Amino acid sequence: MTVTEIGKALTGNRLYDGEVVFLTRTGIWSETIDAAAVALEPLSQAALEKRGEAAVANNQVTEAYLIDVERRNGRVRAQHIRERIRALGPTVRQDLGKQSDGTGGGFAAHA
């Protein structure tokens, strides 16, 4: 049975190269949205946000914020088109960005 989980993930841009990254369960920052930790309820979302503040303070990312996502079959999809474009790459250059090597959940950013 396919279960869709609705929650929030923590994202930011890496300081040294600007790459879009997502915080994982193990506390490292991954370039792939599928690896993102998805917090389902307010308490764990607040905990994610706290870790974001720490990551900004120690200069891993320039800014960190929560985004709305859904997880299905191990893939994670951002709800808002802006975040899907960040997670995948420009819709007008599908040869570029994370989408170009198949990472990013197989969702078309504009769909």
Added chain:
Amino acid sequence: MYRYDEFDHRFVAERVAQFRDQAERRLSGELTEEEFKPLRLMNGLYLQLHAYMLRVAIPYGTLSARQMRRLADVADKYDRGYGHFTTRQNIQYNWIKLEETANLLAELSEVEMHAIQTSGNCIRNVTTDHWAGAAADELADPRPVAELLRQWSTLHPEFSFLPRKFKIAVTGAPNDRAAVKVHDIGLRMHANDKGEHGWEVIVGGGLGRTPLIGFTVRNFLPEADLLTYLEAIMRVYNLHGRRDNKYKARIKILVHELGEENFRAEVEAEFNRQTKLDVEVEQHELERISAYFAAPDFEVLPKRSADYEIAFARNPDFAQWVRSNIAAHRRDGYAIVNISLKPEGGIPGDATSDQMRSIADLADRFSFDEIRVSHHQNLVLPHVKQDDLYKVWKVLRANDLATANIGAAGDIIACPGLDYCTLATARSIPIAQTISRRFADLNRQHEIGPLRINISGCINACGHHHVGHIGILGLEKKGVEYYQITLGGSSATDASIGTILGPGFSGDEVPDAIETIVKTYLDVRKGGDETFLDVIRRAGHAPFKEALYAPAQRQ
């Protein structure tokens, strides 16, 4: 073209070193993001959706072949093999790393280029007529003054922390191709009875949230007073411009709130108070700069070239390209070649590194080593012999650079939009692509005639939608993109701000809506000479509203 001397080289080298130091302090955590952000912006470095974006200055849109080759090399080495030419005559790279930026800037400095003040609340890259020094209608080449302004505005200690960004455009021709009426300051050259040149100073134009046409604060400012007068304007703005709300911080709002007469009085009072800047030094510098812009060694040629006319008669594709992409040159036997960066279905303003190199080669061989960037996001070879046009066209065509659509429906201005930009509320490029495909038939484009379609992906209006004959503004409601259409804008001599036609459209509906608008124009016009803009100005929005919205209402 202007060339750096030892001082310019030293200045830029020191600036690169300064930025390297700032970036290192940021990477080590010594500077916070809040502190570093204005510093990196003053060097054109943004953080966009996918990576850092670097905007490189192309002062007044003029490039040499060597500079263009370096831009291509930078695209390959530090980016992903392409660059995006902007409405400010600059180039942007989309996939830049902070840790590599100082090295990139050092490579640019070797070819006399930099990214100074391509962002931030300071005086931005000075723009001008992309046909400067070549156009048949020009009074004088505005680029010496543009270069003087570049130097004067570079890291100006008084004006580096203005209330908001500040854009200056200069034109030396009666037909305004530099959009001087929609800039913070627009300078337009005039001649008096004695044949001396002076400047009409237009202040307070601009697009963005509050689009306004500028007003003339001085009709004829003597050349020698130019910098002192500009400093007076800048000072009034720096001291009294609003800093409480970034959307009300541009000089146009100050002009609006004070009223034109009060604003003028403030500027004149400040101008009279100013100890005149060192006018003798300034004039010496202007003369020194002007020498670099002496006309190239044009040959004396007949008015018409036989080779060119034969090719024109024999090859309809070439003829079509000539009719739409070639403009009159001031010298007999020469032509201005406009290179369209708007192929069918392409991304407006994007060029690959290979395309950049091919254009550099053409400039070397056929255009006295000169290339221009236009604020329509196209490129220009300003000085091509008519004899060489056919050869140039063949090379351009082989590189997908010969689309015959300059000034026509396919020549769309579009900002990067939500595909790249953090500020965007909707995508603009896909809209440009679908419209461009819809109007792919060049014969049809030429039948329609001059048509300026401008698309912005947010209210900040980088795609200049307010001054498009047809303007398209991308917005968002509950995560869904939609597009508002304006009609009747123009950035030319008779500048005007377009007004909203009616309710917005989804992205899928936009091409049909544009199609309907164009069909309506063709129905309503009184012959081929009456352009799209003429019809809007004569007949207003009514026929277009009727065609677009009435059918839905009747249903």
Added chain:
Amino acid sequence: MPLLKDSEIIADTWLRLEDNASVPATGDIIVPFARLLAEFGKLSKRRGRVGIEFPNAERAEVLESFLPALSLVALPFPKFADGRAYSQARQLRQLGFAGELRASGDVLPDQLAFMLEVGFDTFEITTRFSPDIWRRTAQGLSLSYQPVKQQKRLHVWRERQLRGERSCRA
């Protein structure tokens, strides 16, 4: 709060008086501009120098008649990105003020060079940055394109003209 002058930390001999604080009989004091207007007679008779803190919203011209009596004008930077004090500094120098111009508020190393150029002499700074960074940022650029009167750097246009003249004579 440390005071920076010529890239060195120096002792601050000035006493800042708030709105209601009583005026000491001697010593150098900095008073708010409003107090200067209200108590100019009294302030100008005391022994010791007088300086003021001048708000960004005031026009420099209103200070013109007071300038000969003032030894110091402090201009605040409420935020480093609020650049009004740069214009005020140049205006005061153009009005002939030769006393000490002091920058206060959000004064950071990366704006120091601009402040020096428009005529500031002293800087109220925090201890967050090392003296070495202040020295480096003050000297980062050796050239300037602007014909600013208080210039600390070499003015490019003037240098070019001088060189042109020298090579003409040679």
